[in-house]
Amino acid sequence: MDRIELIQKIFQKTEFENYLEIGCQTGKSFLPIRAKNKxxxxxxxxxxxGRRFKWLFKWPANSKARYFTLESDVFFDSQKAYLQNLEQLDVVLVDGLHNFRGALHDVLHSLVYLSNDGIIILHDCYPPHEAASIYADIFPTEEQQQQAKGWTGEWCGDVWKSMAYLLEKYPNLLDVGVIDTDYGLGYVRFKTAPTSREFSVDEELFDKINQLSYSDMKSDPKKIINLQPASYCETILSLY
Incomplete structure (x- = not known):
């Protein structure tokens, strides 16, 4: 099950209405999702x-979708009124910058507006090999690609570190893990209703997690990112 199928099944099983996708770019995963407010x-x-017209025909509600041509940090900072007007986010897909800080910021910002039973899905949380996990701001340069042993063109970055951070920082508040499918689907849910909606980066913990290497994670993925088998998608769906 990939991210599109998992997200769509969540919407099918619930009365969720509000979907946010960070890192939409080509619309490949955004346009097929059948949600009321996107x-x-x-x-x-x-x-x-052609893709716009295809999915407008298949899901007319796409005509009301809102597109913000902004970096995600700027979006959350400048569009607070818009987000508050939505009242809550039900499902969020984080698939923007493939690096630790960028993904972590996107999750923490989204948690401010996430409904108590909502879910955040992160793509690229379990790189298939070390070359796919190298750090880059936007995309590995040609030089980085040449230096990365076993480079195949697949790139997930170090998004997985955001999952390790959340597991250590919020063990009682958040249900966090990675499903071994579609390059690793991270999931973040509230275990209990939050008493505060203020989230910020713990820089000391960030630095600690940032020291972890890909080989560290691969040595014990269950412990470090709470890796679950692909079948865990059904467990997630059973919660709704």
Whole structure:
């Protein structure tokens, strides 16, 4: 089960209405999702016109989708009124910058607005090999690709570190893990209703987690990112 199928099944099983996707760009995962209210965030949209028309025909509610051509940090900072007007986010897909800090910021910002039974899905949380896990701001340069042993063009970055951080920082508040499918689907849910909606980066913990290597994670993925088998998608769905 990939991220599109998992997210769609969550919407099918619930009365959720509000979907936010961070890192939409080509619309490949955004347009097929059948949700009432859809919001896409990306600094550079590259959605083919044919794809827009195809999914507008299949899901007319796409005509009301909102697109914000912004970096995600800027979106959350400048669009607070818009987000408050939605009242809550039900499902969020984080698939923007493939690095630890970027993914972590996106999760923490989303938690401010996430409904108590909502869910955040993160793509690229279990790189298939070390070359796919190298750090880059946007995409590995040609030099980085050449230096990365076993480079195949697949790139997940170090998004997985955001899951390790959340597991250690919020063990009682958040249900966090990674499902071994679709390059690793991270999930973040509230275990209990939060008493505060203020979230910020613990820089000391960030630095600690940032010292972990890909080989560290692969030595014990169950402990470090709470890796679950692909079948765990059904467990997630059973919660709704």
């Amino acid at each position: 919001t896409a965030v990306d600094p550079v949209f590259k959605i083919p016109l």
